[in-house]
Amino acid sequence: MTNTPAQGPVALKNVASFMAMTVKLIERPLHLPGFGVCHGPSGYGKSWASMYVQMKVKARRIEVGETWTRRTLLRHILKECGETVRKSWSASDLAELAKAALGADTTRPLIVDEADKLVDKNMIEVLRELQQESGVPVILIGEEKLPGKLLTVERIHNRVLDWFPAQPCDLDDTKVLATSFQPKVKFDEELLDTIRLRSSGRARRIVTNIDKAGEFARDRGHKTLDLKIWSDFYTGEPPVQRDVEQFPRRIVRAA
CATH class of the missing domain: 1.10.8 (Helicase, Ruva Protein; domain 3)
Structure with missing residues (x-):
């Protein structure tokens, strides 16, 4: 047993399953779909699993922001690819460069965390175009409702090769x-x-x-x-609402 606490992702069962899905996508015949989806509730370790896999296979990884536009998405992908872009370039220019950069090495998947936001913003088709043109594997990570959201986007849904539901820790x-x-x-x-x-x-x-x-x-x-020594558990539940009128203020009236 090491005496040094872990400084990065730990190889749990979800990590092993995420890696298996990634390898399946990398080694797939090119006529098969190129998307993988990892979904599950917050806190199940999906992002940590993706960071572990990112290090192992040198994947490119982005985490979608709440305020992102199509150009923002493309700029972040290109940054992960080591490309320099100009502010004046249009979304179409950025997309063409991204296709070439991703397609230059299809053994390095593109991992997209918080992919739910792209579906909500009607931006998920950008990833379909990039994957289809470049051939690079694309792994979408999101909450438990992500598969249902993708059902509404048929051109993405029917291009998913593997679905991985993250599991709670045992x-x-x-x-x-x-x-x-x-x-x-x-x-x-x-x-x-x-x-x-x-x-x-x-x-x-x-x-x-x-x-x-x-x-x-x-x-x-x-x-x-053991339980006799410590049982002060953190459950994530908010504090119970206090009765702020339990000790009402005394009103002092002017004479």
Whole structure:
């Protein structure tokens, strides 16, 4: 066991599944569709899985912003490709350059996180055009409703080769996270499983609880933790609304 906490993505089961989908797309015959879709609730570790795969296969990866336009999308893709663009170039000019840049090496997929926003903004067809013209694999990442949204865009939906629904963390994943992020603390298995359940299997919340428990252990000199020692779980639920009128102010009237 290393004594240094993890500094990047951890290889959980979702990471392995994301990698399998990526390899399938890279190695597919060119007559097959070139899109893959990873979908699931927030906190399941989709983005972390994509960053792990990005490092392994040298993929290009962008995360769509709320205010992006078509030109913004294309500029970010070209930046990932190492291309320099001029502000005066039109969306058509940028698209042609992006097709050439992506097509220069089709073993490097384009990963698009927050792809829901492109569907909502009617911009997803830009990616269809880039994928079709360049042949590069394109992986879309989004929330659980992404597949349903893509159903409304037939020319994208029928070009999806593989659908990957991200899964909640199981106990084995939780053990890996504990070892990776709090290597100096030994967690009881029952505590880890309770952390998993109270975190709804969401990797982000599991890591938050593991970090919180680790801080508790460091402050009090504990090398091992179980439910009898620590149970101050973070669940993500907001605080209960307070009764602000419980202690009404006294009104002092002028004489």
